[in-house]
Amino acid sequence: MKRSRSNPARTPSENALQVRFWGVRGSIPTPGRSTLRHGGNTSCVEVRWRKTLIALDAGTGIRMLGSRLGEEFRGRAIDLTLLLTHTHWDHIQGFPFFRPAYKAKNRITVLGGHGTKRGIRDLLNDQMESPFFPVGLRDLPSSISIRPLPPSPFFIGEIRVEAIRVNHPGFCVGYRLFTPERSIAYFPDNELAKRLTPQTPVRLTDERLREFIRGVDLLIMDTQYDRSSYADHAGWGHGCLDDVVRLATAAEARRLCLFHHDPEHDDAKIDLMLKHARDLTRRLGSGMRVSAAKEGAVLAFS
Incomplete structure (x- = not known):
């Protein structure tokens, strides 16, 4: 039996750890013909296992997640936990449009x-204050609890969660989520320590990151830049494709998913980066599967 499958048209079993991509872009939404295949919404990933429902980040992709949940639950109560990696706009700007709220x-x-x-409540509230938005956070009728991250590890339903601070401006974390048999790691914004400028503080060493993700079934990771474009963006807090592929193979990740696509990259460019990542993986002698995140795609791990 295959360990995972990607098929947006099928519904995986409830016992599978399910991942669906609703927003895969970094920095700013990129609508248009040239980004249709991979998508232009900013970061949002849905994770389900049994009755536990988690959203990773609230970029513009969370709007479509909210619409889908409304269709699915049809008036029944929705119980969802939103895990934010950080509060840069591309990770929170969809929350005011999240219909379940x-x-x-x-x-x-x-x-x-x-x-x-x-606090995080103040930061989420600010983007919904007049004159930026017509509805305030305090006016939302749903039951919304906003809290700081508890110490790791902690549980959301039956899913165990570990968080670790990463190399990105401000306070930013990556997550690893565990079921008894499977795990996924989500690092949408991170720059490897070996690439940081001397003026940039190292919050996560490459060795510690490698051990944090070791043996993960799915690694969703920031690969915003390729080698040619990374040189002009060193220290910005984003990943270089070659570095990430080498890290993932060294950590024996089973599958790598390229994420946080650069707003300047169209579908053709992402295709080229994916081909390069797969070629490099083979040259490194690894059997790791590599894909590029696409809006609507579902991965299930039984």
């Missing part, structure tokens, strides 16, 4: 760190 019977728990001395 506008239904009184729904329960939404938001967990995350903060990018300033202010």
Whole structure:
């Protein structure tokens, strides 16, 4: 039996660890013909196992997740936990458009760190304040609990969660989520320590990151730049494709998913980066599967 499959048209079994991509782009949404295949919405990934429902980040992709949940639950209460990696706009800007937040019977728990001395509630509230948005966070009728991340590990339903701080401006974390048999890791914004400039603090060494993700079934990771474009963006807090492939193979990840696509990269460019990543994986002697994140794609791990 295959360890995973990608098929948006099929519904995986409830016992499978399911991952669906709703937003895969970094920095800013990129609508248009040239990004249709991979998608232009910013970061949002849905994770399900049994009755536990988690959203990773609330970029513009969370709007479509909310619409889909409304169709699925048809008035039944939705209990969802939103795990934020950080509060840069491309990871929170979809939350004001998340339809389940506008239904009184729904329960939404938001967990995350903060990018300033202010709390995460204040930061989420700011983007919904007048004159930026017509509905304030305090006016949403759903039951919304916003809390700082608890110490790792912690549980969301039956899923065990570990968080680790990463190399990205401000407060930013990556996550690893565990079921008894499978695990996924989500690192949408991270720059490897070996590439950091001397002026940039190292919050996560490459060795510690490698051990944190070792043996993971699915690694969703920031590969915003290729080798040619990375030189102009060193220290920005984003990954270089070659570095990430080498890290993932060294950590014996079973599958790598390229994520946080650069807004300047169209579908053809992402295809070229994917081909390069697969070629490099083979040259390294690894059997790791490599794919590029696409909106709507589903991965299931039984």
